[in-house]
Amino acid sequence: MKSPRTTQIVIIAGIVLLVGFLFSQDIKGLVKPKEDAAATMPQEAQTPGLSLAEASATAKNLISNAAAKEFTSLESAFQKASGEEKVNQAKVLAQKWDDLEQAIPSALYLEEAANGQSTLENWVKAGDRFLKAFDNTQDSVAKPVMLQKANTAYAKAIELDSTDLNAKTGMGITMVNGGGAPMAGITMLLDVVKKDPKNFRANMNLGMFAIKSGQFDKAIIRFEEIVQHIKATPDAYFYLATAYESLGKNKEAIDAYLQSKKLAANPTLSNFIDKKVAELKK
Known part of the structure; x- marks a missing residue:
C-alpha cells in the first residue's frame, strides 16, 4: 500500500501536468492537455533570444505560408508606423498571434504597445x-524570461495605480512562481482577497499554491468557497478533488471529479477522471 506521502507526491505530480491544461483555457476552450495539444494546434514558439524579430520568425515556421505572409505585411506596417498608429498596430499583431496560440510574440507586441x-x-x-x-512554453530559456517580463509589466502597472487588484494579483502570482519572494507574493494575493473576497483569479492561485505546498486542508476550504460562492469551474472542482483525494476522502474526491467532468465536457479530461474515479472506488 502506498504511504500517504507517496500518494501526495503522485497527486502533486499529476497536478503539475494538468495545470497548464486547466488554467490556460476557459470553459469553451477546454480541449486537450498540453501533451496532446500538438495534434490540433501549432506548438508554442520557442524563442531563446526572446527578441521580437526572433519570436516572430520562429512562430512563422509553425503556421501556414499564407498566414506567415499576412504577418510579414502587418509587421512591415508596424515598423513604418509611429505614435498611436504604431501602438494600434502592435495590438493587432498581439491579438492575431494570440489567436494562433503563440503567446510569446503576442506578449512581446503587447509590451511594445505598453511602451508606446x-x-x-x-x-x-x-x-x-x-x-x-x-x-x-516548455523552453527552459524562455520560461524564466517570460515570468520576469510579466513581473516587470505588473510593476509598471502598480506604479500607475497601486490599488489595482488585477495588477496586484498578477504580481503576486509572478512572485510566488519566481521563487524569490514566495511568501510576499502569497501575502499580496491574500490582501487582494481581503479587499475583493470573490476575486476568482487570486483565490484560485491561493488554492493551487496550498496544494503544491501540501496544505490540503487549506486548499479544500479555498476551493469549496470558490465553487459554492464565486464561480463553479471545471478546474476549481478538479483541484478540490485532488485535495480531497490527498487526504483520503475518496467519496468527496469522486463527487468533485465528476463535477469537473460534467462542467468541462471534454473527452480527454473525461477519460482521465473515469480512470481516477475507478481507482478511488476500489
Whole structure:
C-alpha cells in the first residue's frame, strides 16, 4: 500500500501536468492537455533570444505560408508606423498571434504597445499575456524570461495605480512562481482577497499554491468557497478533488471529479477522471 506521502507526491505530480491544461483555457476552450495539444494546434514558439524579430520568425515556421505572409505585411506596417498608429498596430499583431496560440510574440507586441502608450490597462494586458507565455512554453530559456517580463509589466502597472487588484494579483502570482519572494507574493494575493473576497483569479492561485505546498486542508476550504460562492469551474472542482483525494476522502474526491467532468465536457479530461474515479472506488 502506498504511504500517504507517496500518494501526495503522485497527486502533486499529476497536478503539475494538468495545470497548464486547466488554467490556460476557459470553459469553451477546454480541449486537450498540453501533451496532446500538438495534434490540433501549432506548438508554442520557442524563442531563446526572446527578441521580437526572433519570436516572430520562429512562430512563422509553425503556421501556414499564407498566414506567415499576412504577418510579414502587418509587421512591415508596424515598423513604418509611429505614435498611436504604431501602438494600434502592435495590438493587432498581439491579438492575431494570440489567436494562433503563440503567446510569446503576442506578449512581446503587447509590451511594445505598453511602451508606446504607458497605461494601466496596457501594462496589465502585457503582464497577463507574459504569464500565459510562461505557462505555455516548455523552453527552459524562455520560461524564466517570460515570468520576469510579466513581473516587470505588473510593476509598471502598480506604479500607475497601486490599488489595482488585477495588477496586484498578477504580481503576486509572478512572485510566488519566481521563487524569490514566495511568501510576499502569497501575502499580496491574500490582501487582494481581503479587499475583493470573490476575486476568482487570486483565490484560485491561493488554492493551487496550498496544494503544491501540501496544505490540503487549506486548499479544500479555498476551493469549496470558490465553487459554492464565486464561480463553479471545471478546474476549481478538479483541484478540490485532488485535495480531497490527498487526504483520503475518496467519496468527496469522486463527487468533485465528476463535477469537473460534467462542467468541462471534454473527452480527454473525461477519460482521465473515469480512470481516477475507478481507482478511488476500489
